[in-house]
Amino acid sequence: MSDTIISFKNVSKTYILYKNDQARFKALFFKPRNPKTNKALNNVSFEIKRGESVGIVGDNGAGKSTLLKMITGVSFPDSGEITVNGRVAALLELTAGFSMEMTGRENIYLKGYILGLEDDYIKTIEEKIIDFAELGDYIDQPVRTYSSGMKMRLGFAINVNIEPDILVVDEALSVGDATFKKKCKNRIKHIINDGTTVLYVSHNAESVREICPRAIFLKKGTVIFDGPTEETLKIYQESKKKKK
Secondary structure, X not given: OOOEEEEEEEEEEEEEEOOOHHHHHHXXXXXXXXXXXXXXXXXXXXXXXXXXXXXXXXXXOOOHHHHHHHHOOOOOOOXXXXXXXXXXXXXXXXXXXXXXXXXHHHXXXXXXXXXOOOHHHHHHHHHHHHHHHOOHHHHHOEHHHOOHHHHHHHHHHHHHOOOOOEEEEEOOOOOOOHHHHHHHHHHHHHXXXXXXXXXXXXXXXXXXXXXXXXXXXXXXXXXXXXXXXXXXXXXXXXXXXXXX
């Protein structure tokens, strides 16, 4: 089995920018004339080895979210080739895929099925997820009765307990109070120590240094630098200074 767990080869993605929802709906039936576009990714290539922790840095609009959505299978490239060899857990949109009418416990199984997990395996991690989420009796109440924070805690608990091969983390994520946030960060560190491949998106240079020996700097959809974290952050910071 190859050591490469994620591979991007000459990947590009362009989005059409619509003026409003009406224009977006109209485009379902009629091809827009001379549409305004945004090239989110432009001929991006890189490989990530099994067990690596890699930081993704860049300003807003650099293409970080598009890249992560492609790794998680939410979005697809216009051109190029993407290979992902393993189960992916994404700490991005934590409540995606939840049924509001089902209970928290039922949603554990629903999310598990969406991730391709077998019933027997979900049963083995069910109590771990429930203990981690700290929802008490609410675990057997409909998710529509949850606060937004409770939904996120359940989503986080599911994703970090399915023993993923690849964990995608957005540091901007906010889950619960300070104590629970610390618990989440400790869990992510534990997953890294277990040899899980981690992609970590952050604007915080110190946290990237702490977690990732390697980092990729994206700018306007293009890979500017890919290498040791200290070197990548230096080039990123210099790029920001030039903009001022």
